[in-house]
Amino acid sequence: MRLRAGISAALASAAILLVGWQAGAHVADSNASGVTTSAAGGTGTGGTATAGGTASDTGSTTNGTTGSSASGSSSGTGVGSSSSSGSSSSSGTGASAKAGASAKAGGTYAGQAVETRFGTVQVQVTVKAGVITDVTALHLTDQEQRSVQISNRAAPLLxxxxxxxxxxxxxxxxxxxxxxxxxxxxxxxxxxxxxx
Amino acid sequence: MQPISSPGGPLQSDNKEPRLRSRIFTSMGTVVSLAVPAAPATAPQAAVDELEAATAVVEKLFNGLDRTFSLYRPDSEASAVARGELALTDASADMRRLYVEASEWRTLTDGAFTAERPDGVVDLAGIVKGHAMREAGTSLLALGLKDWCLNAGGDVLVDGSPTPSSARPWLAGVVDPADRTTLLTSFPLGGYSLVNAGKRALATSGTSERGHHIWSAGLQGGQGAGFLQVSVASADIVTADVLATAIMAGGARTLALATARWDVEVLAVKNDGGLLATPGFRKPAAQNS
Known part of the structure; x- marks a missing residue:
């Protein structure tokens, strides 16, 4: 349960920062931030207005450049409670910063793998025309790494x-x-x- | 001089056995040999001189460390420390540095490797030969030697290839502890291919060493659970040497720890003759030529 909360929290903060970057890049275009808000909301609940209230706190502690309208989209990823997104704000920072930096036009972007107390988390974000259409987890824990270690164990042989x-x-x-x-x-x- | 294939002799292919030259000396109670590819026929004497000069440098280095660290020499610094005449804190920088390194290995191996005898006497024999080989490797590099194979009493450190300017690795045989005139297998070291993932060193520890510097045998779960011989391949000789000794002392538990914590390949011969090996010692990975 804690793992699940951590992952969704990390995804939420990834969305915060990604959308925040977009808001910063298109700061003059108020329509652009409007679009991203509704798009991110589409991955979870749709409540733009209430979400904006809870997440603006998160946004201000996480990233000073994050616009308030962009932060509003973050709690729409289905986390629901502001406390969980608050706890995850640090863990998702590295993952989303890189994805955001390259997510200008559209395509699929993999974030950096980030060490969290739940294991290694890496997210992939799909962007179409400046809108996030999908967020998936590429790497949830370090299970892959463990399997490498297991394969190097000494085993009996003839x-x-x-x-x-x-x-x-x-x-x-x-x-x-x-x-x-x-x-x-x-x-x-x-x-x-x-x-x- | 152009190489000419003589009509009487067989035409040798590119896959011919590499021709080597080697020189030996005795130090630290064993025999050390340095082998290099035989030089092209143009200047054989210059190549022999180069090998003998390099051997002299390595010999001097080994003997210098032996004079400091040997407990078989009453006049060594190590003997003075063992007798309690010299505090470790007042010992030479070399002695203190190697003691610190051995102590770190003790922590890293969960106590399987140790630089102290059960009676409390400091004995760095378990690490000093590996250290000497490491220093020798640095000296050979400084001398400009690119392709060489150093064997100190069965522990091996190489650089380059037995066939200069090729990717071919050195091939080190591993003695069968049940019959020391036959080989159990071989392992590729050095070379410039990725087949052995940068492994340049192979160290082997065996029961013949027990009583010298393997004291933690009590960690093993009885005689049947222990190992007769442990070979470890690694990128550096000290890691290979220390871990081979540690696995001999600590048994299966230390073997699992070593393969999980370090990038090493291990071949262990159990007391009942059975083998345990990491993938690098299995046939497909070991095949290289």
């Missing part, structure tokens, strides 16, 4: 499963440390003698 080697094919011999005396009868000594 001798036929290792590369069979003959001393004629190798250039050096590894083994537990041998004393100077034991070296004389070792494979390494034979190699060294052949190369002298």
């Amino acid at each position: 001798r036929s499963e290792v590369l069979s080697a003959q001393s004629a094919n190798v250039q050096t011999i590894g083994g537990a440390t041998v004393t100077s005396d034991a070296y004389l009868t070792s494979l390494q000594a034979a190699l060294d003698a052949a190369h002298f």
Whole structure:
């Protein structure tokens, strides 16, 4: 439950910043911020007016450049309560800043992976004509990383499963440390003698 | 001089075995060998001189560290520390630095690697050979040698390739602990391909070392759970050497910790003869030539 809240909170703040960037870029065009407001609202609830009231606080603590009209769109992502979006404001910052910077015209933008106490979160935002049409999570936790570690674990194997080697094919011999005396009868000594 | 294929001899292909030259010396109770690709036929004597000069530099370095760190030499600084005549805080910078490094490894390996004997005497034998090889590698680089293979008593550090100007890695055999005249497998080191992901060092620890610097054997769950021999491949020799020793001492738990925490490949031979290996030691990944 906390994980879910964290993810949706991160998404919410991503939307805050992304739309906030757009509002800043098109600050002279009041129609543009109007469009983004309704678009972001479409991903969750549609209440523009009430949302603007709760989220303007969030916007001011998160990002000074975020316009109040843009912040209004953020709580429309379905989070519902202002407390959860407040708690997430820091975790989503990195993810959305990059996406916002490149989300000028349209297309799909992946945010930076952000470390949160819920794991690594990375969001992808789809923008069409300056409007966010989709927000998806690319990377929710570090489960992928864990699977890499698991695959590097030492597992039992048969001798036929290792590369069979003959001393004629190798250039050096590894083994537990041998004393100077034991070296004389070792494979390494034979190699060294052949190369002298 | 242009290479000419003699009518009587077989025409050698590009895949021929690399021709090497090597020199050896004894230090730290074992034998150290330095191998380089045999030079082109134009200036054989110059190449031999270069190899012998490089070997002399490495030998001097090993002997210098041995004089400081050997507990077999009563006149060494390490012996003075062991007898309590010299406080570690008053020891040389080299001694203190290596002690700090060993202590960090103790923390990182959850105590499986340690620089203190059960009786409390500081003994850096578990790290000093790896340290010497690391320093030797730096010296060889400074001398301008690009392709070389250093083997100190079964621990291996390489650079470049046995065939100059090729991507071919050095191939290090791993001795079968049950029969030291045969090889269990081999592992590619160095070279310029991505097949071994930058691994330049291979260190092996075995039961023959027990009683010298592996004291934590009590961590293992009985004789059957332990390892006969552990080989670790890594980008650097100290990591490989320390982790091989730590896994020998700490058993399966330390093996799992090592593969999770470091970018290493491990081949462990269990006391019952069975093998445990990370993917890099499996056939498809190890095949390279």
